[in-house]
Amino acid sequence: MIRTIIFAVALTLVLAACGEQTPGYPARQAPAGVLTDAAQIAAGRTLFHDKCATCHGHPDEGRSPRADFFQPPASDFSSPAYRTADPAYLFWRIEVGKTVEPYLSRGSVMPSWRGLSDEEIWQLVAYLRARAG
Ligand code: HEC
Known part of the structure; x- marks a missing residue:
């Protein structure tokens, strides 16, 4: 009985921790071709x-030292993880x-960019x- 309770509590804690790492965000489909089109990528650059570069680092700098000034720090987009990051998640963030x-x-300082058009966000x-390494 005690074991069952301990297991249930542990499971709840694990699920809570997982839930915090991946908050729900709306499913979205990028318009065809946008993610791989050179002109769209150049516009994004x-x-x-x-x-974005003031906080996330200039492209030619890799990562700006300013990124760690924030708590939590500004995400490092030179990390290879972003090559395969879910486009719908990035759009939402x-x-x-x-x-x-x-x-x-x-205490994040990441601004909301709702003022941009969907096209610009994509x-x-x-x-x-x-850009990711
Ligand atoms: C004032 C500084 C600042 C500016 C300007 C800024 N960001 Fe951020 N951004 C942050 C910080 C700090 C975080 C990490 C905390 C968080 O996730 O909210 C972050 C997180 C993110 C994330 C989530 C990354 C992840 O792995 O979860 C994305 C995507 C992002 N920024 C994109 C952008 C884009 C695109 C722009 C420009 C349109 C931009 N940011 C401008 C500070 C900034």
């Missing part, structure tokens, strides 16, 4: 340079930034995936 949990209560997603 320009947007990234203008709006760019759209909502720090305005949703758990990022809000962690261009950024394409660039982040192409």
Whole structure:
């Protein structure tokens, strides 16, 4: 009996931890070709340079030392993990930034980019995936 309770508590804790790592986000399909099209990736690069590089690092810098100034730090998009990151997740994070949990209560400084068009956000997603090491 005790073992069953301990197991149930452990399972609940593990599930809670997992849930926090992968919050729900809406399924979205990138328009055909956008993620691999050179012109879209180049447009994403320009947007990234203008709006994101101050925190996430200039493309030619790899990663800016400023990234660690934030707590939590600005994500390192030169990491190979972003090559295969779910485009729908990246789209959602760019759209909502720090305005949703758990990022809000962690003290994230990631702005919400709702002001950008869907096309621009997909261009950024394409660039982040192409940029990854
Ligand atoms: C003011 C600094 C700042 C700016 C500007 C900024 N970000 Fe962020 N961003 C952060 C921080 C800090 C995090 C890590 C905390 C978090 O996940 O909210 C982050 C997280 C992210 C994530 C989630 C990464 C992951 O692995 O979960 C994405 C995607 C992202 N940023 C994309 C962008 C894009 C695209 C732009 C430009 C349009 C941008 N950011 C501009 C600070 C910034």
